[in-house]
Amino acid sequence: xxxxxxxxxxxxxxxxxxxxxxxxxxxxxxxxxxxxxxxxxxxxxxxxxxxxxxxxxxxxxxxxxxxxxxxxxxxxxxxxxxxxxxxxxxxxxxxxxxxxxxxxxxxxxxxxxxxxxxxxxxxxxxxxxxxxxxxxxxxxxxxxxxxxxxxxxxxxxxxxxxxxxxxxxxxxxxxxxxxxxxxxxxxxxxxxxxxxxxxxxxxxxxxxxxxxxxxxxxxxxxxxxxxxxxxxxxxxxxxxxxxxxxxxxxxxxxxxxxxxxxxxxxxxxxxxxxxxxxxxxxxxxxxxxxxxxxxxxxxxxxxxxxxxxxxxxxxxxxxxxxxxxxxxxxxxxxxxxxxxxxxxxxxxxxxxxxxxxxxxxxxxxxxxxxxxxxxxxxxxxxxxxxxxxxxxxxxxxxxxxxxxxxxxxxxxxxxxxxxxxxxxxxx
Numbered sequence: 001x002x003x004x005x006x007x008x009x010x011x012x013x014x015x016x017x018x019x020x021x022x023x024x025x026x027x028x029x030x031x032x033x034x035x036x037x038x039x040x041x042x043x044x045x046x047x048x049x050x051x052x053x054x055x056x057x058x059x060x061x062x063x064x065x066x067x068x069x070x071x072x073x074x075x076x077x078x079x080x081x082x083x084x085x086x087x088x089x090x091x092x093x094x095x096x097x098x099x100x101x102x103x104x105x106x107x108x109x110x111x112x113x114x115x116x117x118x119x120x121x122x123x124x125x126x127x128x129x130x131x132x133x134x135x136x137x138x139x140x141x142x143x144x145x146x147x148x149x150x151x152x153x154x155x156x157x158x159x160x161x162x163x164x165x166x167x168x169x170x171x172x173x174x175x176x177x178x179x180x181x182x183x184x185x186x187x188x189x190x191x192x193x194x195x196x197x198x199x200x201x202x203x204x205x206x207x208x209x210x211x212x213x214x215x216x217x218x219x220x221x222x223x224x225x226x227x228x229x230x231x232x233x234x235x236x237x238x239x240x241x242x243x244x245x246x247x248x249x250x251x252x253x254x255x256x257x258x259x260x261x262x263x264x265x266x267x268x269x270x271x272x273x274x275x276x277x278x279x280x281x282x283x284x285x286x287x288x289x290x291x292x293x294x295x296x297x298x299x300x301x302x303x304x305x306x307x308x309x310x311x312x313x314x315x316x317x318x319x320x321x322x323x324x325x326x327x328x329x330x331x332x333x334x335x336x337x338x339x340x341x342x343x344x345x346x347x348x349x350x351x352x353x354x355x356x357x358x359x360x361x362x363x364x365x366x367x368x369x370x371x372x373x374x375x376x377x378x379x380x381x382x383x384x385x386x387x388x389x390x391x392x393x394x395x396x397x398x399x400x401x402x403x404x405x406x407x408x409x410x411x412x413x414x415x416x417x418x419x420x421x422x423x424x425x426x427x
Contacts, residue, residue: 024101030046064086064241067235068235078209079211080235083213089125111175112165122157159186174209179210183363303357317333319354370387
């Protein structure tokens with residue numbers, strides 16, 4: 001969709017849905033909130049046209065939410081570190097829609113919303129926006145991640161597919177939801193792609209809004225909150241603020257504070273994320289097994305797992321083998337500020353050092369790295385560099401491509417993390 005096409009679509013859309021035209025006229029010129037102690041039923045402000053309920057009652061705009069919105073009016077680039085379920089995602093989505101309908105300032109501009117590496121997350125967030133309009137019998141027939149509101153485009157993007165985001169026409173805002181939860185190698189890409197539009201805005205208004213609960217120390221937000229000087233306005237608050245203003249119930253907090261994640265999700269402290277792939281007791285038991293990681297024996301299955309990352313994130317590489325009924329870690333290391341070429345060379349060296357290698361597993365989002373590695377190991381693996389074509393051909397012929405490729409793209413998640421250490425791929 002181009003801006004030219006957008007100007008054609010808007011009259012058609014409004015003509016086909018008179019309810020939308022009526023609502024847009026009602027919202028135009030209204031402030032975000034009217035500061036009345038009780039709902040104005042939408043007669044005086046935007047907020048009360050789309051009532052928000054919590055604990056069975058309609059919520060007013062809370063003081064900490066008002067403070068965040070006032071910062072949006074004063075500066076353009078924001079990082080918000082917040083506790084879980086504090087209503088910040090809803091606040092940001094409402095603010096974006098309000099800016100699109102209150103006047104013509106965002107006319108023929110586009111809003112890009114970036115979520116985690118899953119298309120279902122992108123669809124889910126767009127549904128939250130569309131659901132605001134459903135009580136008015138307003139629905140969209142465009143694709144699930146795209147809507148036009150007023151005269152502004154809204155589109156959601158998963159963090160592992162940002163190619164189309166790089167070609168947005170006339171973006172007015174990039175909103176990044178739960179940025180700390182993105183895989184490490186995607187974080188630097190997301191920041192880069194959002195900040196590149198600062199210089200391309202041509203003097204026109206452009207916002208960047210990142211919000212998240214905390215992640216690990218030295219992660220994106222920890223780094224950004226320590227950056228000085230910084231272009232970003234930084235907002236940080238813990239659970240005590242929403243609790244005092246009625247967003248939480250004390251009974252909820254009493255239970256939540258007993259959780260191992262409370263330090264991060266409620267107190268908003270950067271702490272190492274607790275892994276959920278293996279139980280702590282299993283890890284402790286595994287550490288009791290003695291073995292020599294430098295002893296390379298014949299006949300054992302070995303796997304190389306690679307999580308490539310560039311920029312501020314680290315590349316992780318693991319070599320493991322199945323021996324005497326156990327999975328032994330022969331090599332594990334991470335590398336910062338490395339090039340793709342150096343990491344390809346290192347994996348090739350590890351391949352020959354720990355030969356025979358049953359499989360090499362690489363994060364599926366790193367397409368160019370996988371192709372470079374296949375090219376470098378062409379004589380050893382005898383596999384097509386264009387592995388996507390090879391996978392399609394095998395699939396079309398009803399063959400399991402996982403049984404035919406030794407260097408495999410794999411989506412890193414909890415399920416596959418177990419597979420990488422359980423040697424389920426062994427021949």
